[in-house]
Amino acid sequence: MKRITFILIATLICGIASAQFAGVQRGQQPQPLPEGFKPASTNTFLSPYPAVNAQTRQAMFRVVAKTAQNVQIDLSGKKYDMTKDTAGVWTCTSDPQVVGFHYYAVLIDGVAVMDRNTEAYFGSNWESSGIEIPEGPEGDYYRFNKNIPHGQVRSIYYWSEINGLERHINVYVPAEYEQNPDKKYPVLYLVHGWGEDENGWSNQGHMANIMDGLIAAGKAVPMIVVMPSGDIKTNSDVRQASGDVTKIYADNLIPYIDKTFRTNTDKQHRAMAGLSRGGMQTTMTVFANMDKFAWMGTFSGFFVRGDDVVSAFNGVFKDPAAFDKQMNLLFISTGTEERNPKDQVEKLKAHGIKNIVFHESQGTAHEWLTWRRALNEFAPRIFK
């Protein structure tokens, strides 16, 4: 009774707002989830679907689309036909999925749209739906741990004269930051990849959980992590902004961070890493500013054109001793199921580069599970 009263009041209250959605079908209440299925962690708050079975690693989808002729789920390269019930609710269950984060789309009469009951993730240069297939205990390092202190991810806009825009960044500060008002911290600049944005590392990557865990366990030193936008847009109607972005990182962002946060500003306390095209941006930025960075990482993003890695990047590797003197760590990682730069790493080692670490994520491809693992391996190795 109480609930009915509440719904009546809510309906009254929201009459005007709801009127904007005349004709939008909110759908019937779903049945209880089948045995073994739980709401995906990627769902919006309390949304029951999509649901995931942790044992079988299958995902169940539910879409309300009374007027559609055909509805499918496009997940991991396969299209699943959905079945419609008499109320216009479409459902399907996927094959077992690889653990980790997967983008997916709902196809309404062939048109790829989002599932409105999951969080929105920016991927492939537009808003997308995503689903997390949970790992077992080996995934604990990127899950929320209620028993340790938690850092904060700060959303900040700053003005850049270089491109005349207010620019959005996310900045992770460790849990202890507030409790040590006189302490200064090293800074890791951490960049996303193609088609994603400055929210990727927190949303898709769970970087805050990873850093909280490493710092609480004493494996990584407390550090600030700055996640800027890489301005990655490959549609030909917009500028190809890599050059600009390197300049923005070095000339606008670093001074802004050093002014706004309690940072150690020497190169020994500044690192940069990026995934995929963010790895490319890392090489462009760090190799052009060897006086500013002493640690670097490229996660699935060490891209050398041609075979001659020793001469690549304007010859930065040519004198191995000089490189090692300037760079404490060049961390190169990849998933075993994607393009592998192992040969290039071997060539650099044979050439005499010592401060190089190569990491392979077993059984993973060009995807977020690879990059969560990469961050988990990289962060403990810097600033010490």
Add this chain to the structure above:
Amino acid sequence: MKRITFILIATLICGIASAQFAGVQRGQQPQPLPEGFKPASTNTFLSPYPAVNAQTRQAMFRVVAKTAQNVQIDLSGKKYDMTKDTAGVWTCTSDPQVVGFHYYAVLIDGVAVMDRNTEAYFGSNWESSGIEIPEGPEGDYYRFNKNIPHGQVRSIYYWSEINGLERHINVYVPAEYEQNPDKKYPVLYLVHGWGEDENGWSNQGHMANIMDGLIAAGKAVPMIVVMPSGDIKTNSDVRQASGDVTKIYADNLIPYIDKTFRTNTDKQHRAMAGLSRGGMQTTMTVFANMDKFAWMGTFSGFFVRGDDVVSAFNGVFKDPAAFDKQMNLLFISTGTEERNPKDQVEKLKAHGIKNIVFHESQGTAHEWLTWRRALNEFAPRIFK
């Protein structure tokens, strides 16, 4: 040439990621925007559409949907038929819109989905698209101002034993917070409304720009603003959580904030306000904890059942002098185009309540422009 090389490399790099989207139509490049139209501020970074004409206040939409039979835009209670070109790109231009933020949907063969080129906004209990129709200079107070210092919105997860969940909050700290490591600040708890979530005030409401402007102008005192989730879900398959939430605010959230931030912890330095159903939650929370709050606001959310406002809320208004002694400010606001509690306010004043302020937003309804204005009026009146 450089661009072509880059696209080839990007295509190579992203082959695996893109494979997940086989069949997803990314569409042709749009033509340059027509005279007078600019990308909406609600678009994802560098997306040209939807576009808005600031003079005519019309919006142009563009949807790639080759296989759809019928595509419409559902905006402000009207459905606009879109026209398809030979490449499967659908476009339409809306009537002039009221200024401010509007939710909208794309109807693909009648099914309401999101526009993937705008930011995602949580509204009506699911992810939605939104478009901002810009005001003239009178809207400057909620726009980014590059000439003043900016606070930070911090994204934080904390553990609540009450409902056994990690809970997400956004916390605004003023620009000066970092520069005054010994200073303590008052705290405003600011709650969203029905169908929205803890991100609403920052994303739809531009609260950081509003607070930055008020504080920079000396109109409001520097304060911390905590934006929690109101757990608002009216689907009958999930709990109706208002009772829980009041307890979570008082017993979990306030202690967490006072432990984590530099706050003044006495009631003179604690306020609460909310919009719509968040206004209802504000009355529930504050009236049950008069020892904890000295300032309160209900924006389009002062809901009294029946005519007897003096006896409402368990009689909190019955002794006007006692109420005024406990509460420095009861701020009640509304838009002139929605349900108006003016009569109730008059009754309370006639009854003898003095610490009451009533604000009407001219020409606006149950919508974000009303609430931006409400915050802009409310924040200068508290903590002084």
